[in-house]
Amino acid sequence: xxxxxxxxxxxxxxxxxxxxxxxxxxxxxxxxxxxxxxxxxxxxxxxxxxxxxxxxxxxxxxxxxxxxxxxxxxxxxxxxxxxxxxxxxxxxxxxxxxxxxxxxxxxxxxx
Numbered sequence: 001x002x003x004x005x006x007x008x009x010x011x012x013x014x015x016x017x018x019x020x021x022x023x024x025x026x027x028x029x030x031x032x033x034x035x036x037x038x039x040x041x042x043x044x045x046x047x048x049x050x051x052x053x054x055x056x057x058x059x060x061x062x063x064x065x066x067x068x069x070x071x072x073x074x075x076x077x078x079x080x081x082x083x084x085x086x087x088x089x090x091x092x093x094x095x096x097x098x099x100x101x102x103x104x105x106x107x108x109x110x111x
Contacts, residue, residue, distance in 0.1 A: 018084055019084060020084050029072060032076035
């Protein structure tokens with residue numbers, strides 16, 4: 001059975017909406033790399049990334065993309081991606097002030 005491209009893309013987008021990189025990704029990557037006895041240079045070559053990119057990730061200055069995080073997970077045998085439970089509902093502000101979303105009205109062009 002062949003699926004339409006739109007269907008595949010929508011389900012793929014849905015999957016990406018429900019995952020994110022863990023907060024302590026930098027520490028996990030650095031610790032795993034050191035535990036495996038790899039230098040940044042070697043790991044960067046294995047990932048086909050620049051060493052400076054890996055350094056910035058390890059310092060927490062750069063959050064890796066999902067595809068890069070998956071490559072890092074596979075090589076270092078660690079978990080960097082977690083599923084996020086998204087709840088739908090009305091957003092409730094902690095303050096009593098109005099926000100732009102409370103007062104904005106969308107004008108539609110007449111066709």
